Amino acid sequence: MKIGILGLPSSGKTTIFNSLTRGKADIGGFGASRSTNVGVAHVPDERVDILSKMFKSKKTIYAEVSYVDLPGSSSGDLFEGEAMGHLQQVDAILHVARAFEDESVPHLEGTVDYKRDIEKVAFDILFADIALIERRIERLTGSLKGLKAVDREEAVKNIEILKRLQGDLENGIPFRDRDLDPSELRAISDTFTLSSLPLLVALNIGEDDISNTAELEEELAMLLKGKSTGGAAICGILEAELVGMPTEEEAEMRAGLDAGEPGLSRMIKLSYKVLGLNSFLTVGEDETRAWTIKIGALAQKAAGVIHSDIERGFIRAETVAYDHFIECGSMAEARNRGQFRQEGRGYVVQDGDILNFLFSV
Ligand SMILES: Nc1nc2c(ncn2[C@@H]2O[C@H](COP(=O)(O)OP(=O)(O)OP(=O)(O)O)[C@@H](O)[C@H]2O)c(=O)[nH]1
Ligand SMILES: [Mg+2]
The missing domain is CATH 3.10.20.30 (Beta-grasp domain)
Incomplete structure (x- = not known):
């Protein structure tokens, strides 16, 4: 199960990717980075920790979620070029929205406004699907003449269904918010749609805003009302610094921060949840382990x-x-x-x- 990370140039995608996966990918460059980074995050699970202690297990193994940090795009067009190919391989999208103020880091729109950016990305996702369906309708319409009567009837029906689905997208309803009936499912079965993927938002907050995390997350929840969505506020730059430290130092620093459960852990758990995953556990002297299954x-x-x-x-x-x-x-x-x-x-x-x-x- 893989989650694709996207967002405007320099919103902190790679910084957050590094924090989630304890990775060391290069940051900076305002969308100029052409590389795709792939990494794995351990799903924090207190149950595993507790059982491992009780059974004195030699090994402790957590469930995992993979993240793909997509190459930047200096134009801000999130779905240009290779991006679409990468997105077709993922099971959910994580949008990194910039909320940190820092004059040394340029913003595509000139100002920092995460609400605007979240709405823009949500719109771009819908718009990409509208365009995909439009092309499918055009292709079907073009093929009508050459079809036998029965097949033509079927194609005409599919065109009607596609137009209806397109209408819903135009009204701002993503596929993830809809239950498609069998005829609708058939009509789009061979079309990859972005808006059917669960959508998570990581609000990349500055260090000054850490004390406002709860408030910011409430605001975020207001923006993300649909099904299969969720968000958390993460201070990317701090988290990336912390996960780069030796384990003991990191633990000490975290204890000093006393900020409750880090946004990072919540984001990984949320990722697991929107992917529709559960964990079962195995225990023993050799290892205590969480295993991933579909709900x-x-x-x-x-x-x-x-x-x-x-x-x-x-x-x-x-x-x-x-x-x-x-x-x-x-x-x-x-x-x-x-x-x-x-x-x-x-x-x-x-x-x-x-x-x-x-x-x-
Ligand atoms: N002040 C501050 N700077 C940050 C934060 N997160 C990231 N940055 C800085 O923003 C710049 C861009 O960070 P990246 O993680 O490379 O952003 P990105 O979205 O991967 O950028 P592209 O891949 O080039 O689009 C770097 O200089 C980071 O140090 C933050 O929370 N606070
Ligand atoms: Mg990057």
């Missing part, structure tokens, strides 16, 4: 995330919900209280289930 995944499918053999030879799953396990304090007590259950292949795995699979191959 609604069945036990046998979940087993396949660990190894295809376990999926193939699946017998049953032993499971206890994380919260119940913590209440009980041990597996033995969870068994005593009937919280430790046996489940079959059709069990819908829940977020935070501690699982052990029995299998034979």
